[in-house]
Amino acid sequence: MTGISGRRRERFPGFDVVAQASKWDPVTAGSVLARLGPQPDVSFFTPAERAVAAALLDQLLGQHEEPLVPAAQMVDARLAVRQTDGWRYEDMPEDGQAWRDSLSALDADADGRFGSGFVTCSPKEQAALVQAVQDLGSGDWHGLVASHVWSLWIRYGCTAFYSHPQAWNEIGFPGPAYPRGYKNPGIDALEPFEVRDAQPSDNPVRDGA
Amino acid sequence: MRGVRARNESAWLLPNDGTRTSHGLRRGMREFADDDEVDLVIVGCGAGGSTLLQRLARAGWRVVALDAGPFWDPDADWVSDEAGSHHLYWTEPRVIAGDDPIPMGSNNSGRGVGGSMVHYAGYTPRFHPSDFMTWTQDGVGADWPIRYPDLRPYYAAIEQELPVAGEHWPWGDPHSYPHRPHPVGGNGELFLRGAGRLGITAKVGPVAITNGRFGNRPHCIYRGFCLQGCKVNAKASPLITHIPDALARGAEVRPDAMVTRVEIDERTGRATGVHYSRGGVARFQRARMVAVAGYSIETPRLLLNSASERFPAGLCNDFDQVGRYLMVQGAPQTAGRFDAEVRMYKAPPPEVSTEQFYETDRAKPYQRGFSIQTVSPLPITWAEHVAAQGHWGPALREYMSDYVHWSCLGALCELLPQAENRVTLAEQTDQRGMPVARFSYSRCENDRQVMRAAQQVMEDILRAAGADEVITIDRYAHLVGGARMAADEQHGVVDADCRSFAVPNLYITDGSVLPTQGSANPALTIMAVTARAADRLIAGARAGTG
Structure with a gap:
């Protein structure tokens, strides 16, 4: 499932949450990956x-x-x-x-x-x-x-x-973390599967997005 | 820890093969018949209900706890995902009103066995001695009919059973914790750095997350999804800290059973059992005693829905006390932006806290105070922060793409108990035809001042740590009160032992009995109050006064 884009500003080049899906527990994977497939037909709205x-x-x-x-x-x-x-x-x-x-x-x-x-x-x-x-x-x-x-x-x-992996790619969030967990918490510490922000001082607050 | 196992074997009854549920224990669970008059039926299997169940089962009582939700299996039912965890929250209809309506659901209301502790962050601070006498000491709030020393041994006992990890705690009644403090992630690091530069004391803990093995519960894996249910069995909830031991001692947990009414014998004035709905069938469990533990919204709702000839205004409501003095904590969260990557999702949200501002400071214009803790919102919750600044469309996306650079602190502000902050019944009914709760909440001026002060301190800490921008979202957390304990029936619903004034064999053992809330997360205190009530109940039965 690589190739989901939505990286508008390419802050996290090459980062692809779903590429790690084999590391997720099956119940979580089922829940998250279902968001990428066909959605149920509409029933509430006309x-x-x-x-x-x-x-x-x-x-x-x-x-x-x-x-x-x-x-x-x-x-x-x-x-x-x-x-x-x-x-x-x-x-x-x-x-x-x-x-x-x-x-x-x-x-x-x-x-x-x-x-x-x-x-x-x-x-x-x-x-x-x-x-x-x-x-x-x-x-x-x-x-x-x-x-x-x-x-x-x-x-x-x-x-x-923000429940969709495409949105997670855009913000650098790796999604599910069980049973893997994290080994490198802390300031500026990355896991091997995380991607560093390519534009760390691109601050939307300061720059008035 | 040997002493713990002798009085609560839960952690050793869980599997040690990488799965999280003792299916054998559940399959072999004792089951009572509806017409079997059990010694006690408990309504609700959260912090209060589960603790009571375990204590009484240990004492040989025939007890069954009914819960409206499922009997969770962390392997099969929980996910490491924010949106996929919606089923952990109580999301049946509720109406919110008042000047400051309080959102419910994920914010404060649990569902299923384990209750809200399934999705709480895991912070388990004690209340301070002052919390039990705010009226005498500060002229606000209320005095409890018990004092801190009455709860001290129960705090210590529950801290061992969860168990709690943290540094030596210098505030309130100074004490230590059974497990060492956890290492901290980026968010905790920044809190400690900022507080240190300002001369504010901050400490790691106290969190009910195992640091090292505990029985068959493994070490925390720093996954960051504490609020989505702990799939690891590292974070404590009654599902793993009290229910296994209760089952092994002959108690029954009856899930998917929604209690709709407590039955009273009009002649004797005593409770005779509870009506409940299970699988669409209306049933009635007979019991010698009843304990309601549905938390601050559902407990008052159940009492009000249990009106009868003897109690026309609702059960135990002769003095219009049911549902009143319901409290939430002001919980503004302030976030700071750093050029470095914080990635606050990479550690348990509960890491570091300070209680330096907990007590009344005579130099300030307001009474009581607040605590500050790390919180680490995941993307959906973080989007609430960004949207609260008014951003939407492309701006929302831009701000959100900055997620890894933010650190976030949360305050717990002691908001004062007020009679008009209360649960009543709405005209709307649920799918069973039972009127739903209407919860009205408005802050007083003291409340607003405390929240502003807390925001200022959080901004100062984050700036001292190096943040160049800060944003704040005003919000609320936790629930307590609604059926408070008091010295007499004109000021509360239950006595110091959680026994209702109106019905001698009816107890309330959940957060709704708390008369004040301090600036502490309530779970530990709810368990301690219940453990004490259980001791009194057992002692009373032995003495023949129960």
Whole structure:
């Protein structure tokens, strides 16, 4: 399974988490590698909702070029089996309904502002619509607390994206570590299978990403 | 360690062939019938429930513990992966409200045998003597009906059973640990460096992770996935520290059994057993005594859902105390950026802590304090930190690609118990038709001040260690209270021995009985309080007063 890319900045040249899969215990390997194969068919979202969800999640996760992590399918699969985080804000519906309501509201915003559905808006227009929701903070957005909607979107989105080995390659994280463990913890200490950051002072905080 | 084996053989009952579960012990487990009146039925198999089960089985009691979740096998059920560990958390519906709603699930709620200790970090500090008398000493919080010396021997006993590794501990009641401190990774190294430069004392430990073999439990392999369930059997949870010994002594663990109601005899006012649902079938386990150990949300929920003619407002709730004074710790996490590679995932998240700021400092405008510990978030959790700064889209990806350069500290701030921070029943019901918990939480001004102070100290430490940037995420951790112990029934739900004031044969043995929380992770104290309650129960039965 080498060749999974997604290394946008090549901070970890040649690093490929999945190349180490033979070192993982079989239960973990089964769980992680399943994310690389075909995802289960959609069942929670309608096709139209699914399209809005995919466009929204790609915006939130900065996915603008192939290969893409199938975040919308992963979110859909969770909602289909009601795999929530175990809580909801009192002013929000259950997660599944909250996704439906917020996708519909986003589509309405797109129509009102750009005269087109969210999916057919340009990436720049989509970004503006998403930014507008974040900018509301704890204000009202179509009868929902905007920050609670944001929390729902970003939580589900990041959980899907950063569970994918393609995302781990991008950040230098080697993934599963059983039964192998680590032998070289400590500052600037690497395992043989880890790759040093090629741009260590490329600090997005300092440089204002 | 010979003394430990004589009173708790769990570590020696586990297999030593590289697998993690004694299947033979489980297959041969004693099983009670529903109409068999057991001496005690326990609701919940976490820190409290499992400790009680083991202690009473040792004393010859006929005991069964029901747990709503699975009887885990670390080999088959757990993975070395963040997203794949979702099933370790209690994720049935709950509603959160108040000015500062507290996320549940992975944050604080366990599922299955072993409870939240399956996914806790592994920190096991003691409470300080002051924690038991904050009202008298600092004019805030509450006094416990017991004092630190009442728990001291139980702390020491549980520390040996887990066992706990760490340096000599200079804070609170100074003490040592049975296992040597672990070597530290990059994150711990930076904490020690930064604290050292500021003259802050920081120590390695205390963590319930074996350092060296313990019985048939192997040494830690520094895998970094402590919060995903320890596949190594190195990190302690009751699944491996108390359940094996309980089974060997004739106790039953009945997994996948959700208790829906505690039954009370309206005439005698005594508990007669528990209703539970297993495999879709409604059943009833008869018992001479009942102990509820479902933790701070589910215990109050069960009591409130067990209303009856005698207890119209909920079981043990004559004085409107059930569900109240529920506490979480303020747990802001501050991360620092280094040009060097920290790779904080390459060691157990729990490594180093300081309790230097734990006690009330009269020079400060707030009462009580905080502790600081290493935490080492894995990528999904780290994404929460980055997203909390407002980043999304390409910026989120850029910041995330910097993961290996970050070091992260977490504070545990003592937030004060308040009557209005509580569990009630929501209108919403779960799939069984049982009303779900609604948990309302709001901080007071003292709480906000302590959290700000903790953030400042964490930023100072990281900068002193050489960080050029710091970011902070405000969050919360742990749960205690909700059915607290008190001197009388107008101020709490149970007495000093965890016996409910209202029903003489009903006990509560979990974190919900704690009246204050200090700045310490609660697991060790929950076990110690329960071990003490078990001793009192056994002594009472011998004396014929039980």
